Amino acid sequence: MSKTFLGHKVAAYDPQVRGDAITGERYYSKRWLEAEDKDLWSKTWHVAGMAADLEETGDYISYNIGTDSIVALRQEDGTVKAFFNACIHRGNRLVWSDIGAVKQLACSYHGWKFGIDGMLNEVQDAEDFPNGDPCGKLKLVEISCEEYLGFIWVHMDKDATPVREWMGPIAEQLESYGMENMTRVMCISSEVDCNWKIIRDNFNEAYHIPTLHPGIATFIDDDYTDTVFEMYENGHNRMVMKGVQPSARSDKSDMVQAPLSDILTFWELNPADYEGKTAQTRIAVQQQKRKLGKMKGYHYFDPLSDSQLTDYYHYTFFPNLTLTMGPDGFQVLRSDPHPTDPEKCIFEHWYMVPHIEGQDEVMTPIGLLPFEAADRDWRTYPDQTLGEVADQDLSVILGQQKGLHSRGYTGGVLTHQEKRVQRFHELLNDTVNIHD
Ligand code: FES
Ligand SMILES: [Fe+2]
Structure with missing residues (x-):
């Protein structure tokens, strides 16, 4: 099935899910850790x-x-x-x-x-x-x-099948970003106290955004009815949210608040002109970026679609890699298994940016950093930040890791917008051989 979305031709695939129970044991047993080591990690890129x-x-x-x-x-x-x-x-x-x-x-x-x-x-x-x-x-x-x-x-x-083939339709979508010319300005690694799949589940749904990331609603439209969720045959998926406009589900959706007001000002638009007219901010910024981009030192806009100039393309590859492509750079968000302890994982958070002429500092998930290749920065969570939004996501992992042991957790009850979580676990059930 093929359709067009935000200027891209996409091969949409909306698989049937079976409704397998998402068992708690997969998050804490050695049996699962060992089976994943054998059947999963040796069989993917x-x-x-x-x-x-x-x-x-x-x-x-x-x-x-x-x-x-x-x-x-x-x-x-x-x-x-x-x-x-x-x-x-x-x-x-x-x-x-x-x-x-x-x-x-x-x-x-x-x-x-x-x-x-x-x-x-x-x-x-x-x-x-x-x-x-x-x-x-x-x-x-x-x-x-x-x-x-x-x-x-x-x-x-x-x-192995070549990476590009493994990626399927996502490869072509990523190629317009010029990722090979970007610099990794932030490279955080941390051992955190949860199974790697708890972090995967979090990145496979946006249902938690209003609870954990309420600030996002000021400049990203996280309303699920406005969000594109797509699953591909190879097990990977994407979620696309419109940026540079407030969330349709926010009760302040007609207001221009920071950081939206800062984005408008930077692109030489007057925030006051858009009060009560926030449905126009996204397109207005796209047009300004096309008009003023080169003059302001932004030389990477040409191959990007209008949507890519403002929107968030959140790609999750099966089993454990997420690339979140934003208008100013992209994040690698990965959870790797701990070698021996199923109740720990290695969380990686990197930020990569294109070079903007005349800018020697760059805004990252942990604040302003110099525009230069970063060394690996091993951090201790929660004593040190792993990024503002990542910290919000991780704030619930301990509670979930504990709760999944409970007899009161019986396999999950999901909304439709969490279908990627369901699919992920069904792919896992099909890939990892668990023998009683
Ligand atoms: S030389 Fe490598 S283990 Fe002996
Ligand atoms: Fe999140």
């Missing part, structure tokens, strides 16, 4: 890091996912190869830092040395191997690796 961090030959990034660890290195021919971060001799982890540069990968246990192409180049006592010197014959175990949209993507299956 992951963002391992930024392509910009692999500038020179031998630059590497490492990425830990569940019980495994992966290292991706820039090769002499400019391509990137990824390997399991485990020595083939006796299993020792090869690199510990999440970013670095090497001439070769040297194992700290018995000194085996691997080239950046994974080939074993040097061993101690080469004559002592029953089958002869293994150098030039054995390699680290290589996995699939691609550079796409400014990210390094990895998949533990060497013969």
